[in-house]
Amino acid sequence: MHIQEHRKAIDRIDQQIVKLLNERTRHVLAIGELKRKAGQEVYAPHREQAVLQRVCRLNKGPITNEQLRAIYREIMSSALALEKTLIVAYLGPEATFTHQAAIQRFGSSLQYVPLKTIADVFHEVSKGRADYGVVPVENSTEGVVTHTLDMFVDSDLKIVSQIVLPIQHCLLSRYPKDKIRRLYAHPQSLGQCRAWVQANLPRVEIIETSSNARSAELARKTPYAAAIAGELAAEKYGLPILERDIQDNAANATRFLVLGRQSTPPTGNDRTSLMISVMHRVGALHSALAAFRRYRINMTKIESRPSRRKAWEYFFFIDVEGHVEEPRLARALKMLAEHCNFVKVLGSYPNTE
Ligand SMILES: O=C(O)C(=O)C[C@]1(C(=O)O)C=C[C@@H](O)C=C1
Numbered sequence: 001m002h003i004q005e006h007r008k009a010i011d012r013i014d015q016q017i018v019k020l021l022n023e024r025t026r027h028v029l030a031i032g033e034l035k036r037k038a039g040q041e042v043y044a045p046h047r048e049q050a051v052l053q054r055v056c057r058l059n060k061g062p063i064t065n066e067q068l069r070a071i072y073r074e075i076m077s078s079a080l081a082l083e084k085t086l087i088v089a090y091l092g093p094e095a096t097f098t099h100q101a102a103i104q105r106f107g108s109s110l111q112y113v114p115l116k117t118i119a120d121v122f123h124e125v126s127k128g129r130a131d132y133g134v135v136p137v138e139n140s141t142e143g144v145v146t147h148t149l150d151m152f153v154d155s156d157l158k159i160v161s162q163i164v165l166p167i168q169h170c171l172l173s174r175y176p177k178d179k180i181r182r183l184y185a186h187p188q189s190l191g192q193c194r195a196w197v198q199a200n201l202p203r204v205e206i207i208e209t210s211s212n213a214r215s216a217e218l219a220r221k222t223p224y225a226a227a228i229a230g231e232l233a234a235e236k237y238g239l240p241i242l243e244r245d246i247q248d249n250a251a252n253a254t255r256f257l258v259l260g261r262q263s264t265p266p267t268g269n270d271r272t273s274l275m276i277s278v279m280h281r282v283g284a285l286h287s288a289l290a291a292f293r294r295y296r297i298n299m300t301k302i303e304s305r306p307s308r309r310k311a312w313e314y315f316f317f318i319d320v321e322g323h324v325e326e327p328r329l330a331r332a333l334k335m336l337a338e339h340c341n342f343v344k345v346l347g348s349y350p351n352t353e
Pocket of ligand 1: 032043047048051079080
């Protein structure tokens with residue numbers, strides 16, 4: 001076939017695709033109407049997970065599953081936007097990794113609002129001024145984001161889904177590497193690239209900033225300066241990428257949480273985040289955690305944080321596999337509660353990577 005004939009075939013197929021997309025959208029709108037009547041949220045992470053898994057199973061190529069997921073991400077993003085004007089607040093400024101994570105989860109049809117602090121994101125969602133909030137919670141190299149954990153102490157928001165984003169840091173500058181005298185970097189990012197910076201830019205002055213986007217903005221304005229930031233920031237601030245993947249650990253990833261006001265139903269592969277405080281007794285934490293062993297619940301994380309209510313009192317943030325609506329986990333939580341002053345379920349959500 002000649003190019004012209006292939007293009008004719010493509011035109012015919014596109015006609016079908018547009019028709020089918022609109023047919024799909026009519027069902028989406030009908031679902032939106034039913035959800036509105038039932039007082040349900042429109043965003044259904046458990047259903048999105050099922051749709052994505054199903055289309056990948058159906059896929060026989062040549063499109064890769066990753067490409068298919070990106071296409072469906074946008075199809076469902078437009079579906080969400082048509083069901084309701086959804087506002088997603090995130091820890092800004094624009095062009096940070098949190099922004100990138102939010103787009104990865106919700107696509108480009110929604111309204112995004114960058115906010116100054118993690119506390120602001122929690123408040124806007126609590127007050128109903130934003131439907132969802134996106135905040136970082138832990139990095140595989142640098143550990144937990146303590147501000148986010150601390151916010152859960154006084155908040156009733158639910159974790160409705162998680163986003164795991166591989167973090168690839170770049171060195172951005174208008175100048176060649178040997179001319180760089182100053183490096184702007186967020187402390188978390190610097191922590192993730194420390195060995196690279198020591199080996200490659202041993203004599204530069206390092207200036208810590210409040211965000212990766214801010215680093216790029218300052219590097220753009222300052223003579224002989226460079227920034228550590230992501231690709232989105234390079235694009236937004238028009239800075240050339242001198243080197244990619246400068247993080248010390250190739251498997252560097254950050255986990256972000258999506259905060260909302262309603263819980264997510266089970267998918268069969270979920271994770272549950274809890275916050276507990278144990279009695280002041282010898283072995284109390286040990287006895288509390290025995291509940292998970294008894295019911296064969298896999299614990300994937302435990303972090304302790306000072307309660308900030310009483311000196312030497314701690315909260316433990318625990319992640320386990322399973323959903324609170326599954327009987328096995330429900331039973332384990334009941335047993336756990338017998339050894340705790342308090343147990344709060346922060347959310348059960350799909351265990352997406
Ligand atoms: O199934 C639903 O609940 C829908 O609203 C439809 C749909 C989709 O496009 O498939 C859209 C948004 C939801 O987050 C999940 C799925």
